[in-house]
Amino acid sequence: MSSSFGQVFRIHTFGESHGGGVGVIIDGCPPRIAVSQEQIQHELDRRRPGQSEIVTPRKELDTAEILSGLQDGVTLGSPIAIVVRNTDQRPGAYDEMAAKYRPSHADYTYDAKYGIRSASGGGRASARETIGRVAAAAVARQVLDSLHPGIEVLAWVKSIQELNAEVDPESITAETIESNIVRTGDPAMVEPMIERIKAIRSDGNSVGGVIECVIRNCPAGLGEPIFDKLEADLAKAMLSLPATKGFEIGSGFSGTLLTGREHNDAFRMIDGKVRTLTNRSGGIQGGISNGETILFRVAFKPTATIMSNQETVTSDGENTELQGRGRHDACVLPRAVPIVEAMATLVLTDHLLRQRAIQPIS
Amino acid sequence: MSSSFGQVFRIHTFGESHGGGVGVIIDGCPPRIAVSQEQIQHELDRRRPGQSEIVTPRKELDTAEILSGLQDGVTLGSPIAIVVRNTDQRPGAYDEMAAKYRPSHADYTYDAKYGIRSASGGGRASARETIGRVAAAAVARQVLDSLHPGIEVLAWVKSIQELNAEVDPESITAETIESNIVRTGDPAMVEPMIERIKAIRSDGNSVGGVIECVIRNCPAGLGEPIFDKLEADLAKAMLSLPATKGFEIGSGFSGTLLTGREHNDAFRMIDGKVRTLTNRSGGIQGGISNGETILFRVAFKPTATIMSNQETVTSDGENTELQGRGRHDACVLPRAVPIVEAMATLVLTDHLLRQRAIQPIS
């Protein structure tokens, strides 16, 4: 159950960092949707290692192969299986890790849970697992474009440590974000953020930050009351990503400082539509989209892999020290931007199909 | 699907604020667990209106009736149905609401989604829905006590607006929290918080804040990799509560300011067990509990119901003004404390049973 996500547009991921490969099955995709393999590959390229000078230099081309569910580029309504082979395997580089628990990684907890764990690399806990999510979301994106054109999902680096980007969620464009390798939305912060990442990497250290994500032109009425509220499913989606520590929507934690009189979003009729004059709700009320822009933020901790020696224990229960070495992302956020977009897209697509089951969407 | 939560210990809630009643079915409860009806009632009393001078004065006794699943106070393994009748119904008080969308409530979005909504009160979006969750969690609590004694789940009011409680998660006790009507964990903040709530209520306004929750003595190994990570399920559980806007675990958003070297939790053998020297992970690594204390925070926005006139629109699409009147909680946090505990307990119980399916828990 743990590797499945969604209720109607449902994905199942598989694969460890080392082994035959990683991938995903998409079940519940509507038929007769044109799916571009180039679009899938494009999204995978946005998340892959080695894409720029500030991410891990590992060479992984991450080429997607679609095994089923498509015919002449159109969905059949059957499960779409996508596989990406593992290629750059250097198990030798991880020998030490097999015996020692890397601090703030999942090595120890996998052992605690299963009594066994992948001997090299992060196994299932590796960020490579997100390949399946990104590939599935690239398909979901095309479902949205077909069934309800105009929905936009855009994420950007909001902050790295205390470096904070000023971004207008209503006007930010994909072009702006993709024009810089750090994927921030504020041109003024591009250089400071890149410099910070390079400096911290030189020091063998790592940093985290916050990714902000906007969903524009989402129709009102998506999200299910009670447990599958739209924000609840978004929160789960984001906290299911490696290295995330927090989620907030709309006014978020800072909204707790306001009074109700300050915080409430007044309704007004504008251009014949029910609109809110402010958007502290973040586009969702009572778990259901209200047609306003959905805006949320996700906290990513600093990368656990660092180039320092660290105190740890062996799987045999001996105190020891772990040497810092290998290749790592000093900051995962640039590569996490497309992953955040992917999870948001999967949540939206699932809820769009769920809503269709109970009534047509205007 | 939207009113069900959990995979093995699975609950289904029902009921609107007005109508016959609210309640829950618990499916998947292990057999031969002694369940005390008093314990269920005790938890319902902690969340019910009218319990103190700082919560809404509505009189709702919220008496639970158990319809099935128990025999002589012991679970049969069959579904446990619990019903709480609605009694204090004054539909007249809500006539205006039937026609006008209350700002930052779910009135408009329910209409957008369903083309119909409960004519009086919040219907399904009412906080009364949480009665079913709290009753189910009181049963879950007794399952935990029976299958894995010693797990503690404690929540408290961490902040109201900028008033911040200093609380040691390792030593805080239920007695301390329950000894004050605001349910904070810091004796020094009891009076300031109560005064703040009273003052804001006198002004017809409302406030929000942050609830912090600790899980102590959680065994290592709970939580499922990938989508059902323990923190992901906790995040979903919390964001499924009315009025919540954010969730963070361990170092949370402030952890994004640290470097990896500062943030990593070194492992050490202590008393023959694998322990971490710090706990920025918040007790969960890779989605799986590591045996350390689990600590998370939930942001609650200020109550949307206020005693001021507010701009809004009618369900017919006319601009109008909503009068402030009726009864309300100027601050939901004291009553939300047991609800946060309830959701955390449900998540834990479900994951404990899920783990038993794949292997025994030490």
Place this chain on the structure above:
Amino acid sequence: MSSSFGQVFRIHTFGESHGGGVGVIIDGCPPRIAVSQEQIQHELDRRRPGQSEIVTPRKELDTAEILSGLQDGVTLGSPIAIVVRNTDQRPGAYDEMAAKYRPSHADYTYDAKYGIRSASGGGRASARETIGRVAAAAVARQVLDSLHPGIEVLAWVKSIQELNAEVDPESITAETIESNIVRTGDPAMVEPMIERIKAIRSDGNSVGGVIECVIRNCPAGLGEPIFDKLEADLAKAMLSLPATKGFEIGSGFSGTLLTGREHNDAFRMIDGKVRTLTNRSGGIQGGISNGETILFRVAFKPTATIMSNQETVTSDGENTELQGRGRHDACVLPRAVPIVEAMATLVLTDHLLRQRAIQPIS
């Protein structure tokens, strides 16, 4: 998980034969469907004890109370909770059963599974559990009538022991079936079947038989390939009923005697529609309805409760003898007819909504 059925139109039943009551929650019901409580009660009356001289004389009025999900007789889209109180409880009559396993009942297996079982009556294994299914199906029926008018679901007693009714599935009417207390579709078999039941009851014995069910005017395209084939879900639905031992659709077991040349259903265009000239497929091909009449049969074993002394064992593991006494149905089939219809209706409604999620239904 075990008391839930359906994926989109999803029901959760609860309740033992003795205790507060039995019932159901329906989740996923579309909004704005007019639901008649009388229709629900009508279906419950068709399945209740004491309805005629050939069923058990137990007095159970089985009055349904709807606790939630409706407003002025119209669905809100929220969970619909329906409760039927248990009234005719005579636990004393069952004292012997508490200690001795009734042959071919579920007493022993519940003990084997749970280490505990309901001390009186069948507990969760009682046919009373089907009340929740019938009530839910009465709602589902009204969903079908609203979203896709014209679908007919009719069941009748096909045989009791070797007494076999000749019925034309294309023309049989509800009036014919309901005009006789045995609910067979063949007027010529009414008296023989009634006489058989009365004779076997006088002897303290019991009989079984076959119920046949037809679904007319089902749109083509319902049912999901692979595991949730329409016939697979129907088979599961029927075998989930107490006392059922077999299911066959279309040509069924006797179709295994034919060759492919005899068995295949040729396609022809008739009145502009794709039709089959024969219907050995039983209205379903590849798990998906083809627009022809769906026809299936369900085998019910003779009632396990008989008025004879029987060899058995006690729950303490001693050989003993069980006295035959109490009230029983000498033949469950007349009361099972509405239950078979109910389960078929639930399967259809769920698949209709599932299909809407992926594409509009013509």
Place this chain on the structure above:
Amino acid sequence: MSSSFGQVFRIHTFGESHGGGVGVIIDGCPPRIAVSQEQIQHELDRRRPGQSEIVTPRKELDTAEILSGLQDGVTLGSPIAIVVRNTDQRPGAYDEMAAKYRPSHADYTYDAKYGIRSASGGGRASARETIGRVAAAAVARQVLDSLHPGIEVLAWVKSIQELNAEVDPESITAETIESNIVRTGDPAMVEPMIERIKAIRSDGNSVGGVIECVIRNCPAGLGEPIFDKLEADLAKAMLSLPATKGFEIGSGFSGTLLTGREHNDAFRMIDGKVRTLTNRSGGIQGGISNGETILFRVAFKPTATIMSNQETVTSDGENTELQGRGRHDACVLPRAVPIVEAMATLVLTDHLLRQRAIQPIS
């Protein structure tokens, strides 16, 4: 949702008859189970075409590749992905089928459901889809052997048309079944059945029959009351297989001819265990295994593909005739035997793990 099966031991299949390949993801497999790839391949070889002179001569080696979830032949607890490449693709042979609906195949219904279908071969409706099931069951088999050794699952051809095998379910062995290419359990029927299949194939025709399956040494207590009764899940599993038309367990349809006094299974203590003197229940009572031998039968219709010209219609709605040609199985039963065993094994494994979640299994 439609390509997933099981609740805890959960499989997801994918793949069409033509395209990259077919396969399965197994989620929820316990960790530290030794899995033999040879065993997987052995089961695939039992179901593959070209294995004997009485099955289709198509050359498909069906070699399984395991992409994830194993390390040094031991399960990690993570999803196990297994892929079998499609190799023998001759789309040209199917050109006619692309335009004409093959009678009693799923061509028309897929079009009715999806508005599109696989242009060549059966697509998702092909029996090739069962490769994923068989591969997953070969893993499940090893889970059973590890967690609860001794459970046997054996199926055999019970009948082909009126040719009926006499088989003792308590003593039949895998060796007897596998010693003949028709996979019947009655040596006296081997030659008659083979001759029948050869004769019918020479005529370009096809035949069906019944497969019987026994589960021996199943522990008491498996199966979930109400909807997920063990026989209900078996029925669904079997009716989800291509070409199946019926399912019966224990006394089945013929049990409807008996009286309760004849049909009831008396309990007796034998060797300190609760046993039944007869087994008309077929090893399951109230949906839960009682420790006796589970016995059920599955009806398979004659293969729809025949070498005769047949009346049909085109996808454009024109009456036409379909030429008989290509390669086909004149009788699917010999190859269906391992598939029936596979589905039974999957159901058992899932219920064994489900039971472990609520209590230890003795």
